[in-house]
Amino acid sequence: MLPVYGWPYDAGQLIPSPQLVAAWYELEILPTDLVPMWAAHWLVQDMDGERLRILAGLDGRDPHEVRDVLVEALADTDTAIPSRSGAAKTVYGDMARLCLAGDGGERWLVSVIERLVITWNYPDEMLTPPLGALYGLDDEWGEGWGRTEPQLVAVVRAARAEQIALVES
Missing domain, CATH: 1.20.120 (Four Helix Bundle (Hemerythrin (Met), subunit A))
Incomplete structure (x- = not known):
């Protein structure tokens, strides 16, 4: 499934929670190119972890690279992938x-x-x-x-x- 664009989060003015990103991931609508920026914001919000820092350092151009670290980075924020x-x-x-x-x-x-x-x-x-x-x-x-x-x-x-x-x- 393709990511859903046209969401208010696209412009960068709103930052989704890790729980919302996990839900988008499960529904296969996650705009992976925006995830590293959101991860950087989560770091500023006092969430931390090695994988979260790695995710925040990615440029987002390779969706596979983002997905490879996303689940563990979300775990750094105490967020699991929901059903x-x-x-x-x-x-x-x-x-x-x-x-x-x-x-x-x-x-x-x-x-x-x-x-x-x-x-x-x-x-x-x-x-x-x-x-x-x-x-x-x-x-x-x-x-x-x-x-x-x-x-x-x-x-x-x-x-x-x-x-x-x-x-x-």
Whole structure:
């Protein structure tokens, strides 16, 4: 699977947590070229370890080189690679928070869910409500049939609020 770009983390203004990076790794959507920069930020945040320092020193151009040290570097931050179900929950929770904060729009949220569900061949953990239930809205939104854009935005915002409440409980 190809990495998902167009995330608010791409510009370098937001730094994802090691837990989020581990989830992206598990879902095979990790933009490996950005990982060394994030590892350097984690070092500044008082996370440390030999592999984390090695990861922070890479240039990110070779995805295999990044992946070769990533799991051990994440272990330096006390982060394990989650199950696919756990990874989906982590990623969906983060996407909901980004959308709420205005760092990702409702249409972006729906398009990423669409891509994840299709690429992973419709797994239950990615179709689970609340955000997983948004699968299919991308077609409705893009084709102009069905609900209006304000109605679709309202559906996404309601699911987003439910997802955040699930993560926080």
